[in-house]
Amino acid sequence: MAAPFTAEQQRRFDEEMEKILARFPEDRKRAAVLPALHLVQDMLGWIPEEAMVEVARKCETTPEQVREVATFYVMYFLEPKGKHVIDVCTNISCSLRGAEKLLAHLQEKLGVELGETTADGLFTLREFECMGACGNAPVLQVDSRFHMDMTLEKADRLIESLRAQAAEKK
Ligand code: FES
Numbered sequence: 001m002a003a004p005f006t007a008e009q010q011r012r013f014d015e016e017m018e019k020i021l022a023r024f025p026e027d028r029k030r031a032a033v034l035p036a037l038h039l040v041q042d043m044l045g046w047i048p049e050e051a052m053v054e055v056a057r058k059c060e061t062t063p064e065q066v067r068e069v070a071t072f073y074v075m076y077f078l079e080p081k082g083k084h085v086i087d088v089c090t091n092i093s094c095s096l097r098g099a100e101k102l103l104a105h106l107q108e109k110l111g112v113e114l115g116e117t118t119a120d121g122l123f124t125l126r127e128f129e130c131m132g133a134c135g136n137a138p139v140l141q142v143d144s145r146f147h148m149d150m151t152l153e154k155a156d157r158l159i160e161s162l163r164a165q166a167a168e169k170k
Pocket of ligand 1: 091093129138
């Protein structure tokens with residue numbers, strides 16, 4: 001199995017893990033799996049299988065148990081994600097106010113299915129559970145920032161502005 005980190009990343013991972021593990025009792029290292037997965041995602045942008053093995057080693061557990069945790073939480077990405085992650089809420093209030101139409105529109109505009117990333121690596125599109133902003137449905141979030149009372153036109157403007165920002169940075 002290939003190493004998940006470069007030598008420099010490995011050094012950082014080891015250092016940060018030392019700090020994380022110091023917060024847990026010696027016989028409870030397994031409890032550090034969540035912050036360890038956060039660390040990996042912070043460093044790599046996602047969590048490859050090989051990194052789960054590293055996390056398991058540090059937290060004195062098995063890669064299978066790390067995988068169980070990683071697959072349980074939607075905040076962990078088990079495949080490379082786009083520069084921007086768009087989450088569209090499709091729970092009841094958003095659904096009643098056109099979330100499905102919004103989602104279909106975004107799928108068509110971006111040329112991706114749910115959970116996929118655009119070919120240019122700019123956007124990953126996901127369906128999401130209620131974000132607690134039902135009074136302003138339909139709601140989506142981009143990189144954890146809420147966009148409320150969404151319309152197809154607002155979604156178009158949002159995508160275009162993110163594309164323009166990305167083009168400026170090239
Ligand atoms: S149902 Fe969409 S924010 Fe609550």
